[in-house]
Amino acid sequence: MSLIVAIENWTPDQWIERFRRLAPDLEVIDAREPFDPEAVRFAAVWKPKPGLLARLPNLQAIFNLGAGVDALLGDPTLPDVPVVRIVDPDLTARMTEWVVMNVLAQHRRMDHHRASQARAVWVPIDQPAAHAVTVGLMGLGVLGKDAAEVLRRLGFDLVGWSRSKHGLPGVTTYAGTAELPAFLARTDILVVLLPATPDTHGLLDRALFRQLRGAAHIGGPVIVNAGRGALQVEADILAALDAGELAHAVLDVFEVEPLPVTSPLWAHPKVTITPHCAADSDAEALAHRIVSGIATLKRGEALDPALVVDRTRGY
Numbered sequence: 040m041s042l043i044v045a046i047e048n049w050t051p052d053q054w055i056e057r058f059r060r061l062a063p064d065l066e067v068i069d070a071r072e073p074f075d076p077e078a079v080r081f082a083a084v085w086k087p088k089p090g091l092l093a094r095l096p097n098l099q100a101i102f103n104l105g106a107g108v109d110a111l112l113g114d115p116t117l118p119d120v121p122v123v124r125i126v127d128p129d130l131t132a133r134m135t136e137w138v139v140m141n142v143l144a145q146h147r148r149m150d151h152h153r154a155s156q157a158r159a160v161w162v163p164i165d166q167p168a169a170h171a172v173t174v175g176l177m178g179l180g181v182l183g184k185d186a187a188e189v190l191r192r193l194g195f196d197l198v199g200w201s202r203s204k205h206g207l208p209g210v211t212t213y214a215g216t217a218e219l220p221a222f223l224a225r226t227d228i229l230v231v232l233l234p235a236t237p238d239t240h241g242l243l244d245r246a247l248f249r250q251l252r253g254a255a256h257i258g259g260p261v262i263v264n265a266g267r268g269a270l271q272v273e274a275d276i277l278a279a280l281d282a283g284e285l286a287h288a289v290l291d292v293f294e295v296e297p298l299p300v301t302s303p304l305w306a307h308p309k310v311t312i313t314p315h316c317a318a319d320s321d322a323e324a325l326a327h328r329i330v331s332g333i334a335t336l337k338r339g340e341a342l343d344p345a346l347v348v349d350r351t352r353g354y
């Protein structure tokens with residue numbers, strides 16, 4: 040039984056070594072080398088070449104090496120076998136750190152303090168309490184729920200938006216397109232933890248930014264996106280920042296990655312950029328999860344349904 044490792048934009052060598060070490064009973068195939076397609080039962084992939092997986096007639100499951108499966112589902116030839124995504128407490132905790140770090144930096148007006156420090160001037164400003172700021176979480180899945188829990192503990196007022204309605208302690212929840220305007224009208228800092236799907240593509244545009252409340256004491260509406268770049272219209276973010284409709288944009292994901300050196304986002308004073316590393320996680324732990332998923336399938340047992348992507352929803 041073979042596991043093929045097909046990784047396009049990182050080097051696969053360490054993953055191949057890890058799988059060989061953690062699953063000595065599996066033949067681990069490097070997709071860059073010639074191989075027998077009939078032998079492959081499992082695939083561990085990140086943005087594999089479109090068409091590659093369709094060539095594997097005995098494939099039983101595809102393990103995505105990340106939480107977001109948009110790149111994989113974008114392959115129209117993807118075979119109809121379970122697609123398993125990453126849900127991992129370490130990844131989740133790191134995303135929550137990133138979200139909380141950026142929400143706090145905006146709430147505590149760190150841009151103002153850095154600018155004052157650069158000029159060696161002492162300019163205290165009024166600091167509202169956390170409960171005076173409403174954080175709106177777009178996406179109440181594994182990541183959104185965890186971030187909500189920590190932000191709630193810090194005292195922020197919280198609203199959340201998802202496709203289906205959720206009951207979450209301390210969070211006023213909204214669902215679906217019909218309730219989106221009410222959610223935005225309450226939001227000061229918009230935290231986006233949505234998947235990229237046909238429904239969410241281009242959602243973060245100027246019309247949406249104009250609906251945000253954006254409390255004056257944090258300088259206006261702020262967006263914080265670690266979901267996917269396909270959700271955001273970058274030209275609209277820049278226009279909204281320049282028009283004062285957004286006070287700041289914190290972005291971990293981009294329409295094109297790596298973000299081209301020519302992008303005006305790089306130098307914009309109201310933009311904070313991290314290079315798609317909000318939830319960089321422990322590769323060893325992720326490999327363990329995949330090996331354990333393969334063992335489950337080899338025993339003839341079912342995978343945890345929470346890990347299997349619903350192909351009709353797109354996440």
Ligand code: NDP
Pocket residue numbers: 105106107108134177178179180181182183200201202203204215232233234235236238239265266267291292315316317318319354
């Ligand atoms: P989940 O699948 O657990 O949650 C997705 C959430 O988005 C759910 O609450 C879902 O609603 C909601 N949602 C999906 N489509 C819509 C829609 N059309 N309208 C409203 N809500 C919608 O995903 P995770 O929380 O694990 O991850 C979220 C995303 O974060 C990933 O898909 C990935 O793109 C991104 N990510 C980014 C990383 C980074 O480093 N920047 C790292 C890891 C993930 P419902 O609850 O009703 O199903």
Ligand code: OXD
Pocket residue numbers: 104105106107108125318319
């Ligand atoms: C992602 C990840 O999906 O890093 O972006 O897991």
